[in-house]
Amino acid sequence: MMKYTRNAASALLVVTLAACSSAPVHFHTLIPPAAVASATVAPFAIDVQAVGVPPQVDQPSMVLRSGSSSVSVLDGERWASPLGDEIRSALAADLSSRLGTHDIHGLPRAKDAKVVRVQVDVRRFDSELGGSATLEAAWSVRTDDQSANCASRVVEPAGGSYDSLVDAHQQALAQLADQIAAASRSVANGQSAVCH
Numbered sequence: 001m002m003k004y005t006r007n008a009a010s011a012l013l014v015v016t017l018a019a020c021s022s023a024p025v026h027f028h029t030l031i032p033p034a035a036v037a038s039a040t041v042a043p044f045a046i047d048v049q050a051v052g053v054p055p056q057v058d059q060p061s062m063v064l065r066s067g068s069s070s071v072s073v074l075d076g077e078r079w080a081s082p083l084g085d086e087i088r089s090a091l092a093a094d095l096s097s098r099l100g101t102h103d104i105h106g107l108p109r110a111k112d113a114k115v116v117r118v119q120v121d122v123r124r125f126d127s128e129l130g131g132s133a134t135l136e137a138a139w140s141v142r143t144d145d146q147s148a149n150c151a152s153r154v155v156e157p158a159g160g161s162y163d164s165l166v167d168a169h170q171q172a173l174a175q176l177a178d179q180i181a182a183a184s185r186s187v188a189n190g191q192s193a194v195c196h
Contacts, residue, residue: 023076024076025077026076026077026162027079027080028062028077028079028080028163029080029081030079030086030087030089030090030173031089031093032093034093040100041101042099042100042101042184042185042188044101044114044143044188045102045104045109045115046092046096046099046101046102046103046104046116047103047115047116047117047118048091048095048105048118048120049088049117049120050084050088051084051085051087051091051122052084052120054125057083057125058082058083061077062074062077062078062162062165063127065128066129087122087125087173088120090173091176091180094173095177095180095184098177098181099181099184115143116142116187117142118139118140118184119139119141120137120180121138123136123138124136125169127169129158129160129162130159131157132158133155133158133168133172134155134172135176136151136153137176138151139151141180141187143187143188146187146188146190146191146192146193148186148193150183152175152179154172154175154176155172156169183195
């Protein structure tokens with residue numbers, strides 16, 4: 001009788017521990033893999049400011065949109081850092097690679113250093129599994145002498161996995177970086193930038 005009770009207690013303990021264990025958490029980043037830097041070195045540095053994001057998606061978990069009004073918060077699929085930081089870091093990496101320069105945000109700089117300040121405010125960051133990744137942002141690039149204020153909308157098709165959805169967001173940010181890089185070159189040269 002004692003042996004049966006001990007076995008039953010052991011089995012109950014195993015079942016209880018299994019019930020308490022949760023599904024694994026997966027972390028995702030928007031920062032692209034390291035890319036080959038541009039052969040042309042820009043005669044200026046960039047300062048990518050903190051990025052604003054909509055409050056609906058400003059949380060550790062990924063937020064999926066489904067239909068016209070429903071969203072799902074995925075506790076098991078999370079960003080590696082706060083979403084605004086992920087976007088800022090991704091843009092800084094993309095811009096540094098495209099322009100052949102570096103991001104000096106938060107670092108001291110010489111008084112005569114030429115710097116293009118980049119400000120991005122994300123207005124929409126929609127994620128639809130098996131649908132698309134949509135990015136809408138207002139942004140500006142500024143030097144001491146010149147500035148440009150623009151807005152962009154990028155939609156990238158997304159596959160049916162979370163990894164493919166994150167890849168689609170990386171591609172959308174890369175397209176935004178292309179536009180910001182072109183405008184940065186113009187304002188750094190003292191020219192008017194054309195928003196695309």
